[in-house]
């Protein structure tokens with residue numbers, strides 16, 4: 357299996373970095389919708405992209421601001437759901453608009469009583485002649501407040517019936533979206549609580565078939581985990597560069613702090629783990645591009661490993677910078693907060709271990 361970058365991948369990476377140096381300048385406000393539209397105009401977002409190119413794009417962007425990765429992940433996986441599972445009419449209505457960034461999408465599965473245990477959802481969909489009436493309460497919907505369309509899930513049969521959960525596309529303007537949930541990290545991508553009250557949705561807004569909801573959600577989350585791993589790799593590249601820069605410039609006791617063995621060890625460990633994480637992620641990309649049955653296993657391993665090392669080393673990055681690393685405006689403090697969040701969404705890291713054990717037929 358090819359797990360090293362091809363010449364085409366390297367060119368894509370260079371093109372991405374040229375784009376980013378013009379569009380993601382430090383301290384400039386970031387408009388996520390505008391960023392996506394600009395990436396599309398410059399052909400960095402395209403249906404012709406390989407999966408690895410999408411992952412490289414995520415890494416490069418997250419090297420500058422890891423939180424943007426959640427916005428990208430959400431838009432890419434919603435587009436994937438529409439292209440893979442929606443019928444012709446729904447696809448015609450949304451696919452091009454999501455690709456170009458004219459529309460922004462939100463993926464809304466989680467509920468107050470249904471986090472890791474998604475089957476426990478309480479949102480219901482009841483059929484009335486040729487329409488569906490949806491009622492429910494969703495939380496942690498990324499991109500909610502900036503979205504035009506929401507891909508959501510509701511129970512059409514009895515509570516906890518896995519085969520009753522169905523996927524619907526609902527227009528954002530037809531439901532109540534609360535103001536952005538304040539959170540520890542990944543602040544740039546909004547997270548929202550949604551209330552769906554007696555919402556009437558035509559039959560044509562069902563994605564896939566009745567009961568396909570869990571299959572669709574898991575298919576999106578499997579890819580989402582790889583984007584989450586890419587966020588972590590971008591973040592690690594960012595903290596490694598910052599740690600080297602700071603430690604070689606900062607003088608204490610008449611020499612740079614990087615001359616101390618303690619600091620050298622921190623940076624050596626960071627470098628070693630980053631390389632291992634990057635290789636695991638590229639291997640997972642290769643597994644995806646080869647349609648291998650091992651995708652679930654590799655996406656769980658990559659998500660778990662890359663986000664864990666990102667969390668571990670962002671703590672170290674703050675330590676290397678001392679007080680400077682604690683200031684809100686420092687990259688290290690942003691990475692410290694963002695990396696904690698990465699260990700939780702797209703399935704917590706404990707859940708990744710359960711998935712991996714299941715793939716190994718341990719139970």
Ligand SMILES: Cc1cc2nc3c(=O)[nH]c(=O)nc-3n(C[C@H](O)[C@H](O)[C@H](O)COP(=O)(O)OP(=O)(O)OC[C@H]3O[C@@H](n4cnc5c(N)ncnc54)[C@H](O)[C@@H]3O)c2cc1C
Nearest residue numbers: 463464465466471472496497498700701702703704706707
């Ligand atoms: C910033 C952010 C963005 C998010 N974006 C989205 C989004 O766009 N769309 C969406 O639908 N959801 C989203 N989520 C929700 C996210 O997927 C859930 O938070 C996550 O699945 C965990 O659910 P929970 O928070 O309810 O934790 P819980 O499921 O309550 O878990 C709490 C703890 O218990 C552990 N635990 C639970 N079950 C087990 C078990 N069987 N074995 C061992 N340990 C277990 C967990 O690992 C965790 O440590 C987002 C969350 C965050 C924080």
